[in-house]
Amino acid sequence: MKVGGFTIIRNAVRYDYPVREAILSVLPLCDEFVVSIGPCDDGTEELIRSLPQEKIRIIHSIWDDSLREGGVVLAKETDKALAALSPDCDWAFYIQADEAVHEDDHARIRAAMQQHLHEASVEGLLFRYRHFYGSFHHVGASHKWYANEIRVIRNDLHIRSYRDAQGFRKDDNRKLRVKPVDAFIHHYGWVREPAAMQRKQEGFQRLYHDDDWLKRNVYGPEAYAYEAHITRLERFTGSHPSVMQERISQRNWSFLDDISFSKKSLKDRVKDLLKSIGINTTYRNYKLI
Numbered sequence: 001m002k003v004g005g006f007t008i009i010r011n012a013v014r015y016d017y018p019v020r021e022a023i024l025s026v027l028p029l030c031d032e033f034v035v036s037i038g039p040c041d042d043g044t045e046e047l048i049r050s051l052p053q054e055k056i057r058i059i060h061s062i063w064d065d066s067l068r069e070g071g072v073v074l075a076k077e078t079d080k081a082l083a084a085l086s087p088d089c090d091w092a093f094y095i096q097a098d099e100a101v102h103e104d105d106h107a108r109i110r111a112a113m114q115q116h117l118h119e120a121s122v123e124g125l126l127f128r129y130r131h132f133y134g135s136f137h138h139v140g141a142s143h144k145w146y147a148n149e150i151r152v153i154r155n156d157l158h159i160r161s162y163r164d165a166q167g168f169r170k171d172d173n174r175k176l177r178v179k180p181v182d183a184f185i186h187h188y189g190w191v192r193e194p195a196a197m198q199r200k201q202e203g204f205q206r207l208y209h210d211d212d213w214l215k216r217n218v219y220g221p222e223a224y225a226y227e228a229h230i231t232r233l234e235r236f237t238g239s240h241p242s243v244m245q246e247r248i249s250q251r252n253w254s255f256l257d258d259i260s261f262s263k264k265s266l267k268d269r270v271k272d273l274l275k276s277i278g279i280n281t282t283y284r285n286y287k288l289i
Contacts, residue, residue, distance in 0.1 A: 133226070
């Protein structure tokens with residue numbers, strides 16, 4: 001069994017992406033790893049080259065900055081990185097630049113890849129998600145956060161990144177047939193020093209919206225106001241991937257300690273009620289088999 005990992009990144013240093021930690025968190029599971037680097041002027045390539053290079057292969061890509069609707073450029077760049085994997089890879093492990101896998105889950109992930117290696121009907125593996133918000137000790141608990149997504153796929157030329165690269169589909173737009181794996185993706189996209197978070201929002205939202213929208217909705221403050229955008233949160237008392245420990249220890253901003261006001265919205269209450277009677281309204285970009 002041969003496993004290739006892949007990710008895309010642009011301006012990781014400027015926007016404080018934990019891409020180093022993301023790659024290191026899955027590198028032990030991979031025989032090779034492709035990093036596609038977009039145009040950068042902030043030391044991103046030097047950061048990637050500081051990692052152990054035995055498995056890592058860097059490619060360079062020019063992003064089409066005119067594609068500013070729905071984040072479609074992210075899917076196109078993800079497809080480029082996927083296509084750069086060696087053809088003899090059986091599985092492709094996709095990790096986004098603000099995600100990480102806990103080392104305690106490595107054995108289960110490897111076992112699932114091995115178990116389904118020769119089952120052609122299994123096109124991918126579905127992971128559970130923890131979305132951290134504001135700090136490393138709070139996770140989003142509302143229905144706005146996706147609970148599952150595909151992160152391991154077959155190295156199949158007919159599988160493509162979908163929409164804004166959240167997940168994958170076949171190139172005829174069919175949902176992938178997947179098996180769940182008992183493992184989590186830790187998503188740190190909403191955990192940064194507030195000024196870095198604001199810079200990231202300004203840069204990231206440019207991939208989705210035009211300049212007028214950005215002026216009305218994003219530009220202005222020097223620091224991101226986490227408290228102004230809170231939905232329902234829960235305390236996280238588990239452990240983080242070991243590769244994240246240094247970043248966690250260097251946290252230099254405060255975040256609220258009292259989340260008692262973090263209540264279920266009406267929308268969440270309705271969805272929970274429907275789920276209790278067997279009606280699941282969760283969006284699924286996959287087909288469980």
